[in-house]
Amino acid sequence: MKKIKYLILGAGPSGLTLAHSLVDAGCPLDQILVVEKEAVSGGLCRSEMVDGAPLDIGGGHFLDLKRKEVLDFVFRFMPREEWDLYDRVSKIRIRDVEVDHPLEANLWQLPTEVQADYLESIAQAGCIRGEEMPESFAAWINWKLGDRIAQEYMLPYNRKIWSMDPDALGTYWLYKLPNVSFRETLLSCLEGKPMGALPAHGTFLYPKKFGYGEVWRRMGEALGDSLVSNCTVETIDLGTRTVNGRWQAETIVSSIPWTLWPGYCPIPEDVKAAISCLKNAPIDVDYHQETLDSRAHWTYEPDESVPHHRLLLRSNFSTGARGYWTEANASRSTPAQGPRFHNEFAYPINTLGKPEAVEKILTWAKANGVIGLGRWGRWEHMNSDVAVAEALQMANQLKTGS
Template sequence: MKKFRFIILGAGPSGLTLAHSLLDRGVLRSEILVLEKETTAGGLCRSATVDDSPLDIGGGHFLDVKHADVLDFVFRFMPETEWNRHERVSKIHLRGQMVDHPLEANLWQFSKETQVDYLEAIAQAGCVRSDPTPESFATWIRWKFGASIADDYMLPYNQKIWSMDLDLLGTYWLHKLPEVSFRETLKSCLEGRPFGKLPAHGVFLYPKEHGYGEVWRRMADALGDSIAYGISIESVDLGTITINESWRADHIFNSAPWHHWLRWTDIPESVASDIRELRNAGIDVDYVPETFDGQAHWIYEPAQSLAHHRKLLRSNFCPGSCGYWTETNSVRSVSTTGWRHTNPYAYPVNTIGKPERVARILEWAKANQVTGFGRWGTWEHMNSDIAVKSALALGRSVA
């Protein structure tokens, strides 16, 4: 039996950052153990070499530049000089045309006839007419964007990415979508230019010579044998805080999906039923060796006729590479003989009632000396920069 002050479950960006944050605050290496089920670190941010170039096996991953503390931390392991800075070029493939993302700021790029269709839809949208805010996802999307943008793009795209009944999704997370103003959109169409703020990743960083996984690999290397790989957790005794009858801790930090806990320990039925209700979407990443023309870094594909919902044109952000990869919800994937990586836990799904369920799960966990953090510990659709920011703060708060 080995005893630690902190055991961290998961060596993704959250677990790795938390371990470093604790070390930075004076916790000893011998007091920390990170348990990882895979044989390598990095979680969804891992990369592989495919066709002689890097490929991000969890889907397209780019580092946002908004948070200085996150960049300082990341640059400790991969200096700024090893990253390229890109002005984001992302496209939506719609009505046989490639237009810039976000759609509502770039309607001016369509034919006059399509502009009129979409402008008419926005003019009649519930939010523009100050109708009450709907509570179901599909109705909310129509209320926000108007019928034709919803039916051509937002609903088919969301149907593809979630591959579930969209009305099981809540609307509490949609505040992240931009405001749609009929006046601004009309002005943009008349003047033939975009309007509004750039979305997340307006500028992003991507390694010059590696995939996105390299920085997490280095971060893990720096932790040495504080990480144990290929670990299959069979049991957690919450009375003694002991994992697999081998590792005891004062406290567990969990960044692994809560569903696993149902197998590991006895959980009161009210909490277990909350855990069972948590939904996740799986994503298959497929490599296509042909190089796709155009300048885009990635392309959104709402057409139902294509299984995938996004193409990642790596030749436009990975110097010297060819080919592209696609992201497809695993439910929609068709079998392939090509290179594929399946991520069963890719997206936490924002179902109705999820925030309340997660709050109850975290409360039960806290009472048992377990803290949920990261994408799966909080069931939040956070990007890796936010995973780092939150784990840095968590480390500061406990040590």
């Protein structure tokens, strides 16, 4: 039995960042252990070589530039000169036309008649007419964006990506959607130019010679013997905080999905009930050899007769690569025609009641010396830069005991 201070479950961006930043905060490396079920660290951000070039097996991943502390940390493992900077080109297919994303800022690119349809529906949106905000997801989307954007894009796209009745989703996360102003949309159509700001990843970094996974692989390698790969968590003794009967820790930090925990240790009924409220969407990533004739880095596909919801043109962001890959909710995938990568835990779903369930689980965990971290520890739809930022912050809190 090895005794250590911190046992971190999962070597995705969250677990890796926490391990390194605990060392930065003065904790000896031999007092930290990261346990990872896969052979290679990086979690959803891993890449593999497919058809002569890297492919991001957890779906398309790009590094956002907005957080300086994250870039400083990431560049320690893959210096800035190993990354290329791109201005995002993302498209959405609507009525068989490809327009720039986000749709509401680029309606001017559609045929005039179609623009008129959209403008009419935005003018009649509930929020513009001062109607009360509805509580169900589908009604909320109609209220906020007008029924055209709702029916032709937002609702079908959400049905595809989650494979779930949109009304099982909460509305608490929709504050992220931009406001659509009728006046600004009209001006944009009349002047033939986009309005508003680009969403996340307006510009982004992608490795010059590797896939997105390389930086996390290096981060794992730099942990030496403090990373145990090919090791699945199977049992947790909460009384002694012992994992797999091999390692005993003062604090366990879990970045693995809570829904796996009932298989590891006894859990009180009310916490088990909260865990059963957590839902995740699995995705299949499928590689296709053909190089498409488009400038886009990726394209959103709301058409429900097509299985995938997003298509990634790696030939446009990975040096010397050909081909593209698609991302589809696994329940919508058709039989694979080429290399396929299945990700059971891809998206945490923002279902009704999720915030309360997560709070209950984290409170119980904390009382047992366990802290939830990252996408699955917090059940939050966070990007890797946010995962890194939160892990950096957690290391500071652990250091100061707050």
